[in-house]
Amino acid sequence: MLEVIDCQIEAKTWCITLPDIQVHKGELLVVTGPSGIGKSTLLHWLLGNNPQHVSIKGQIILSGANITDLPIEQRQVGLLMQDVLLFPHLDVQDNICFALPKSQQLSSKKQRRAAAMDLLEQINLAHLAVRYPQNLSGGERSRVGLIRALANQPQVMLLDEPFAALDPNTRQQMGAWAFQQLAQQDIPSVMVSHDVEDIPVSAQQLCLADYYHVLESNNQ
Amino acid sequence: MTSLRFKVLSRRFILCLLWIFAAAVQAQSESTTVDVIQQSSKQWQQTLKAAQGQSVYFYAWGGSKAVNDYLRWATREIARQYRIRLIHVKVTDPSEPVSRLKAENGRTSAIDLIWVNGENFAYLKQQGFLMGNLWATIPNSSNLAVDKLPITVDFGEPMEGFEVPWGIGQFNLIAEKALYPAQQLSAASLLDVAKNHPQTVTYPRPPEFHGTTFLKQLLIDLSHGDPRLYQLASEQAKSELLPALWQYLDKLHPHLWQQGLAFPSSSAEQFLLYQQKNLSMAVSFNPNQWLKEKSTQQISESSERRYFTHGAITNSHNLAIPKHAPNSEAAKVVINFMLSEKAQREKFSGVWGDPSVITTLFDEKATMPAHPELHSSWHVVIEDIWQQKYGG
Amino acid sequence: MATKVRRLGLVCGWSLVAGISMLPILGIVVGLWPQEPLTFAGFESFLGYQGLTTSIVMTLLTAILSSLISLYIAFVVYSQYHLSQRLQSFEKYLAPLLSMPHLAIAIGLVFLFSDGSIFFVDSGLPRKGLATLTLTIVIKEVPFFLLIFSALGRQLPIKNWLLQGKALGYQAYRCWWFLVFPPLLKQSRLALLAATAYTLSVVDVSLLVGPNIPELFAVSVYRWQTSFADGDQVLGFWSNVLLLLLLVVSVSLLYAHEKLAFAGCKSLATQGRRFLVGRISPIFKAWIPLSGVLTALMILVFVLWSLGYDWHSSRPSFSQLSTVLWRDEWLFFALPLQNSLLIAGLAGLLGVALALLALELQRQRGQYWPDYYWLLAIILPQLSMVLGWQILHIWLQGGYHSGWIVLSHLPFTFAYGYLVLKGPFQNVDERYELLAASFGYSLWQSWWLVRFRLLLPAIFTGLAIAFSVSVAQYIPTIMIGAGRVTTITTEAVVIGTGSQQNLIALYVLLQSILPFMAFFIAALLARRFRGSVGG
Incomplete structure (x- = not known):
């Protein structure tokens, strides 16, 4: 379970005071709001990438542990962004290998490759294994991106406008597929989106605009 | 190919054959005043002994294959005869070692022997960067044809034992x-x-x-x-x-x-x-x-x-030893070898063709009428x- | 504890980088420190030198124009090659041209095309003159800029920019000028600076094919500085001061050009007007094949010369060819060749590593220092700078081994490494590292596995350039090593002051071999390892 307590986003001229949030395993929280309001900022803060121009205060509790001050690499969060950002120097299989957990069972290259292959087979994308990201279609890229993020067995999944770059058809398919995958993982997920159509009915919604205050500026 | 790069070398004044008599008189007076040690003297034997096993870093223009080949020959001879390693450090311009000696400013030098004349010699002599008394301490300098060639003054600067003539231009x-x-x-x-x-x-x-x-x-x-x-x-x-x-x-x-x-x-x-x-x-x-x-x-x-x-x-090109050369004994042995009949003959009749500066090999035909x-x-x-x- | 270690690492890193980047300043201060009290009379006699003004104007013009012409030609050529699948690996064709020393190109050019040339009727190319000098520099610099562009291009989404542009209804050539040229120009600023500084202070090429009534300024500077006749050292001091001033002037001219070009592209782009001047002509596709043919001809000439072929004998024939010179010299060039390989290998590797370190430290600080600071080793007058090092080295009494030589090459390999890597380094998308961190990789791991890996093609290019820069160093090698450590370049430069054609040709070829291998291997490797935009 992901909990966010006493969270406040503060910029020079405005601030957002969020209510406490709880996202249970298998649940999806969608953060909405007009662009520029700080949706991605919030997501990146959850990731551990603290923004430079606004300050965010609050506590992040993940599975009962306070991870607020942990560096990104120790948080075990999965991330999927609009650009997907598959590593261009690695083929699909190696992109997934890169993300697999660093555990005893997966210590050799052979084991890791086999594990990556398993994941690809599960989603019927084994034929893409040796392709490079430049040669994938948008939809394929997104699928590989999601599988890669899940390969690390994250405790929470963060999605930043994950389907915005896709064409409407692919987008619908991809959405349905992605949420199904996430549900299977049984982890909490947070998604940022400004497009209502992306949001599945079962999701909780948090509209940042509802909590937005303009600060009384001193220099007025 | 043997065009000696005098480039910046001699800018001052040298004596030549028009003044041959004056020069001869002066030279003779010099050769009588300078007491050259004998090959067999104890002092030279000590120098030879000290020189054994030393390496001589010889800074000389390296643009001519003929000169380089001559020095390769000399290196072999010197190694065989004296157990001295002669190393030709090839420079593009005679000013390179001068600039180094200036930078060293009296500290132990990287240079044991240099090929020099003209303004570079004048500068080094005036700055006190050169070892003196070379003529007196190198036996073969008694072979020098001081009475036939203008080789006691380098571009108006008297050599005074700070350099030894090696060849003629x-x-x-x-x-x-x-x-x-x-x-x-x-x-x-x-x-x-x-x-x-x-x-x-x-x-x-x-x-x-x-x-x-x-x-x-x-x-x-x-x-x-x-x-x-x-x-x-x-x-x-x-x-x-x-x-x-x-x-x-x-x-x-x-x-x-x-x-x-x-x-x-x-x-x-x-x-x-x-x-x-x-x-x-x-x-x-x-x-x-x-x-x-x-x-x-x-x-x-x-x-x-x-x-x-x-x-x-006409002018001469010369050899000199820096005052703080680490292997000055061996450098003297090298100069002594360079003034030997064998080395001077090879220099003239071999690939290089540079005229000899010693009396026994002085050859009118090899040279042209000289002008001061x-x-x-x-x-x-x-x-x-x-x-x-x-x-x- | 971890933060302590990190802080210690940072301090060490910064002091390393600061040490290397300060060496040029240290050198120039020590090297230019006036030995004798400065007098007005000395300054006056310097200003009174006949032809000084013309010489300075000529030098400045050649330096700025030749590098700008090279840049523009290279850009047009690059635009022709960038998108063609078949021609994309053009870098490996650049290797021979990149590896020929400037002087060799000058020798080849006048031999092939000036009066008395063998293959062609007199092309009107003067033996000595600004045109010949500029042409030599352009022929040599275009491949250099192409290499820089190609290293940058691997990191920039040029394909997408062009797509966007075309989607908005602009022809391809306009997209190149409006969309690609401005960022490319900005990111190759360092290369432009380096090329200009090189031409401003180049001596050997100017002596051979530059005009000498009056002589170019760098030649006068060199002559005064290496002369110990009365008064020349004073002239040498003032001319060096003026050379520094000229460098400042050219830096500002280049910045001004950049601003102007930017404004030009911007106004044309915003007006959406027809853009006639910049129509990229496909004839520039011929540039690389043409320079390939030219290089091949030059290499042929040098090979024949080194085999003793004589064009000027009354009955030239191939039966006179013999390998005797090669066999004779083999004993003597093997060691210098090996020294060059070791020194350049080490200096190149360390230089590039330090350049990466400097870039990473600045990135972490979130602030980049001005470009010219990092390029001081290339920009400052080399002779004075190295003289300063020589004085310091003598003062330290550390001996004359190759280690010092590597150290003396390091500022140059570092500067060139920085020049090549800065653009690609800044273009790496930071989010890749973010992603890697989300997969549980530490800062260091994600740097190594992602950023370094994405930069690898640019690093290969940087290594090849740094390597060949080190191979080409003459003055530091001879002045710090006291001539005791011989490299193929010290041998070649010395031989070059002579007049034996076959030997000169032999050493020109030998001098080109190592850089050629470096560029060729780098081109092959860069292709194998994909950059962040990839094939």
Whole structure:
């Protein structure tokens, strides 16, 4: 379970005071709001990438542990962004290998490759294994991106406008597929989106605009 | 290929054969005052002993395969005879070691032996960077042909034991026989060649040393060897003697290679242009370069050596040891070897062809009629006015 | 504890980088420190030198124009090659041209095309003149800029920019000028600076093919500085001061050009007007094949020369060819070749590593220092700078082994490494590292596995350039090593002052071999390892 307590986003001229949030395993929280309001900022803060121009205060509790001050690499969060950002120097299989957990069972290259292959087979994308990201279609890229993020067995999944770059058809398919995958993982997920159509009915919604205050500026 | 790069080497004043008697007298007086030690003396035996196993870093211009090959031969001989390792550190310009000695400023030097003359020698001597007393402590310097060659003064700076003559340079042209039929060359005949065969005559751009010497030879010719050229250049002498040179150059330049709008940067470059048949003449300070180049087919069979009517300007190139050379004993042994009959003969008759400086091998035929250097003040005046008139 | 270690690492890193980047300043201060009291008379005699103004104007013009012309030609050529699948690996064709020393190109050019040339009728190319000098520099610099562009191009989404542009209704050539040129120009600023500084202070090429009535300024500077006749050292001091000033002037001219070009592209782009001048002509596709042919001809000439072929004998024939010179010299060039390989290998590797370190430290600080600071080693007058090092080295009494030589090459390899890597480094998308961190990789791991890996093609290019820069160093090698450590370049430069054509040709070829291998291998490797935009 992901909990966010006493969270406040503060910029020079405005601030957002969020209510406490709880996202249970298998649940999806969608953060909405007009662009520029700080949706991605919030997501990146959850990731551990603290923004430079606004300050965010609050506590992040993940599975009962306070991870607020942990560096990104120790948080075990999965991330999927609009650009997907598959590593261009690695083929699909190696992109997934890169993300697999660093555990005893997966210590050799052979084991890791086999594990990556398993994941690809599960989603019927084994034929893409040796392709490079430049040669994938948008939809394929997104699928590989999601599988890669899940390969690390994250405790929470963060999605930043994950389907915005896709064409409407692919987008619908991809959405349905992605949420199904996430549900299977049984982890909490947070998604940022400004497009209502992306949001599945079962999701909780948090509209940042509802909590937005303009600060009384001193220099007025 | 053996064109010795005197480039920046000698700028001052040297003695030559016109003053041969004066020089001989002076030299004789010197040779009587300098007590040269014997090969068998205890002191020399000690030097030889100390020198064993030492390495001598010899800083010398390395642009000539002939010189390099000669030094490779010398290295083998010295290693065999004295168990000394001679290492030729090839420099592009004689000023490189000078600049290093200046930077070292009296600390232990990287240099054990240098090839030097002219203004570089004058500078090093004045700064006190050189080891003195070389003539007296090197047995073979008693072989030096001081009575026949102008080798006790280097461009107006008396050697005084701070350097030892190694070889002789004489200014000459390497030229196509058909265009330059006479052994000797006058300013007038050169102008004729330039007019009849435009674009084939040129000279290195002063202040390159060969270029300035070329101008000096013309000045000697045009002033018929006026005695004032060998004295400090007075205002009157300048105004009387120099106009002839500039008038001559005004006439000559339009017929030169590139119409005198560009000049070769060095004698080596001019030689390459000659080799490629772009020019009818090249300049050299090695009186036997033409023969050696012909023997290796670097230049055409029809190439001949020519010199100016009043004789070839003559000077010496020399060896010196820095005051703080770490292996000075071995360096002395190397100089001693270089002055030996064997080494001097190989230098002259081998690939290099540089004339000998020792009495036993002195050969009139190897050299041309010599002409003394002008007073060093003329050197500066010629360069300065040339730069003002033609250089900008 | 971890933060302590990190802080210690940072301090060490910064002091390393600061040490290397300060060496040029240290050198120039020590090297230019006036030995004798400065007098007004000395300054006056310097200003009174006949032809000084013309010489300075000529030098400045050649330096700025030749590098700008090279940049523009390279850009047009690059635009022709960038998108063609078949021609994309053009870098490996650049290797021979990149590896020929400037001087060799000058020698080859005048031999092939000037009066008295062998293969062609007189092309009117003067033996000595600004045109010949500029042409030599352009021929040599275009491949250099192409290499820089190609390293940058691997990191920039040029394909997408062009797509966007075309989607908005602009022809391809306009997209190149409006969309690609401005960022490319900005990111190759360092290369432009380096090329200009090189031409401003180059001596050997100017001596051979530059005009000498009056001579170019760098030649005068060199002559005065290496002369010990009365008064010349004073002239040498003032001319160096002026050379520094000229460098400042050219830096500002280049910045001004950049601003102007930017404004030009911007106004044309915003007006959406027809853009006639910049129509990229496909004839530039011929540039690389043409320079390939030219290089091949030059290499042929040098090979024949080194085998003793004589064009000027009355009956030239191939039967006179012999390998005797090669066999003779083999004993003597093997060691210098090996020294060059070791020194350049080490100096190149360390230089590039330090350049990466400098970039990473600045990135972490979130602030980049001005470009010219990092390029001081390339920009400052080399002779004075190295003289300063020589004085310091003598003062330290550390001996004359190769280690010092590597150290003396390091500022140059570092500067060139920085020059090549800065653009690609800044273009790496930071989010890749973010992603890697989300997969549990530490800062160091994600740097190594992602950023370094994405930069690898650019690093290969940087290594090849740094390597060949080190191979080409003459002055530091001879002045710090006291001539005791011989490299193929010290040998070649010395031989070059002579007049034996076959030997000069042999050493020109030898001098080109190592850089050629470096560029060729780098081109092959860069292709194998994909950058962040990839094939």
